[in-house]
Amino acid sequence: MSQIKLLHVALRWLRLHTQFAALSSLLILAGCDQSGANEYSGGNLGAINHVAGQSINWFSVDGYRVPGxxxxxxxxxxxxxWRPGLVVHIEWEIDPNPHEKIPMRKEGAGYDQNAYALHKAKYRQYSADVPIPEYDESAGITVHFLPCQQVKVYAGIASYGADTYPIKEPTDMKEPATCPK
Structure with missing residues (x-):
């Protein structure tokens, strides 16, 4: 290939590469400043189980998993x-009979594996997309597990039981025989 052709190919490549770099930079910058709309802070995760007679084995909020x-x-x-439309994805697993006696092994430590497998087979997993109510300041998210696999979240700084805390359900609610659909 002649030197002139090589020079043309090199210039064409350089021009395309420069245009691509400029366009990429423009797209990145366009998404950066949204007047603080994309500013996030880390906060604690907690949960309150309002349903008597069942335990929450684990839960997660947008993939951040917590045991119990x-x-x-x-x-x-x-x-x-806060902004309108904020939603979190909650996943959780319940043990509907946490006080069931699981026999221990005859020899050694731990549970009888067959009995434990039968108990674990009763675990149930759920998920829900839950809107986050308006907050002025957040210290994290508290998930409230209610009867009939209903979930509410709170993201403000008040503590459960305080007058300003918006979720008022008690912590010893019974699961009804049938849940509304």
């Missing part, structure tokens, strides 16, 4: 400023 319903597990990312 304890509080203070770090972290979930939540927008610094």
């Amino acid at each position: 319903t304890g509080g203070g597990y770090c972290c979930v990312m939540i927008p610094d400023k």
Whole structure:
């Protein structure tokens, strides 16, 4: 190939590469500044089980998984400023009979594996997309597990039981015989 042809090919490649780089930069910059709409902070995850007689084995909020319903597990990312349409995806597993006696092995430590497998087969898993109510300031997310696989979330700074806490359901609710559809 002649030097002139090589020079033309090199210039064409350079021009296309420069145009691609400029377009890529423009697209990246266009999505960056949305007046604080994309500012997130980490917050704790916690949960409150309102259903008597069942336990929550684990739950997750947008993929951030927590064992049980304890509080203070770090972290979930939540927008610094609330905006309409905020939704979280909740997944959870319940043990509908947490007080069932599972026999121990005859020899050695631990549960009888067959009995444990029968117990574990009764676990149920659920998921729901839950809107986040408006908040002024967030310290994380508290998930409330209610009867009939209903879920509410709170993302403000008040504590459960406080006058300003919006979720008022008690923590010893019974699961009805049939749930509304």
